[in-house]
Amino acid sequence: EVQLLESGGGLVQPGGSLRLSCAGSGFTFSNYIMRWVRQAPGKGLEWVSSFGDRSYKTYYADSVKGRFTISRDDSKSTLSLQMNSLRAEDTAVYYCVKGTSATNGFDVWGQGTVVTVSS
Amino acid sequence: QTVVTQEPSLSVSPGETVTLTCGLNSGSVSPEHYPNWFQQRPGQAPRTLIYSTNSRSSGVPDRFSGSILVNKAALTITGAQADDECHYYCILYLGSGIWVFGEGTKLTVL
Numbered sequence: 001e002v003q004l005l006e007s008g009g010g011l012v013q014p015g016g017s018l019r020l021s022c023a024g025s026g027f028t029f030s031n032y033i034m035r036w037v038r039q040a041p042g043k044g045l046e047w048v049s050s051f052g053d054r055s056y057k058t059y060y061a062d063s064v065k066g067r068f069t070i071s072r073d074d075s076k077s078t079l080s081l082q083m084n085s086l087r088a089e090d091t092a093v094y095y096c097v098k099g100t101s102a103t104n105g106f107d108v109w110g111q112g113t114v115v116t117v118s119s
Numbered sequence: 120q121t122v123v124t125q126e127p128s129l130s131v132s133p134g135e136t137v138t139l140t141c142g143l144n145s146g147s148v149s150p151e152h153y154p155n156w157f158q159q160r161p162g163q164a165p166r167t168l169i170y171s172t173n174s175r176s177s178g179v180p181d182r183f184s185g186s187i188l189v190n191k192a193a194l195t196i197t198g199a200q201a202d203d204e205c206h207y208y209c210i211l212y213l214g215s216g217i218w219v220f221g222e223g224t225k226l227t228v229l
Contacts, residue, residue: 035218037165045157045165045208047218059216095164104153104212105170112164 002026002108004096009113016086020113022079022096029077033099035106036070036081038092038115048094049081064090086117121145123211125221131199131228139224140191141209147190152211154192156185159223160205168207169194196226204228 008020022034036048049070050059058070069082079096093112100107122144131137141154148154156169167176169185172192182197192211196203209221 037220044223045159045210045220047210047220050216050218052216057216061217100170100174103171103174105174106155106157106167106210107170107176109164109166 002098004098004108004110006094006096006110006113009094009115011116011118012086013119014087014117016117017082017084018086018115020081020083020094020096020115022081022110024077024079024096024098027098029072030074032101032107034072034079035097035099036079037095037097037109038090039095039112040089040092043092046092050099051079053099083115086115088117091115091117121213121219123209123219123221125207125209125224127222128225128227131196131203131226133201133228134198136195136197137199137226138188139194139196139207139209139226140188141193141211141221142191143211148187148192148211150187152192152213154185154187155210156183156192156194157208157210158203158205159208165208199226199228201228 003025005023035050051070051072067085071080095112096110098107124142157165159165168183173185184195186193206223208223
């Protein structure tokens with residue numbers, strides 16, 4: 001069974017940093033694009049970032065570009081999101097999402113980790 | 120700025136069919152936008168229903184189907200059930216690795 005388990009969320013002050021992790025299991029991690037999606041309290045979904053499979057290309061939403069860095073360690077089946085210069089508007093549940101095989105899609109979602117940016 | 124449009128709310132009677140749409144303020148939706156559809160129940164993580172326009176995700180009942188209809192991506196729910204009452208989101212690929220979600224549709228089954 002494919003599973004994704006996010007961790008690393010918490011309370012951080014504006015301007016601070018936080019590192020999220022996503023541990024994948026039940027599939028060959030290196031074969032799939034992996035993504036982060038977030039959801040602010042009471043709001044809709046927002047795509048944050050993607051990391052390609054063997055291409056190792058990274059992509060970011062304009063709202064996080066220059067502040068967030070996505071990375072992956074295929075040997076540990078782990079996806080990470082380093083978040084710097086955090087703002088109140090970054091407060092959200094952050095979900096890790098596995099891509100589909102052979103086409104450009106979203107597949108399995110993790111349960112999410114909560115990030116709160118507040119003084 | 121590219122905006123992905125969805126109906127803010129829709130209602131359907133149990134057993135009836137409803138179609139949710141996903142459009143672009145800048146033009147037509149095509150298969151090259153790889154439309155995906157997601158279901159989110161209150162307090163839960165989203166679940167993928169459809170990817171790449173019309174491919175059903177594993178375990179999704181066949182009463183959920185995806186298509187392109189009149190220049191928009193569409194999610195059709197055939198034989199709506201009470202359990203289908205929740206939020207539905209679409210996402211479109213804009214190229215260069217960039218994806219944009221719609222603001223979601225709240226579906227009421229009554």
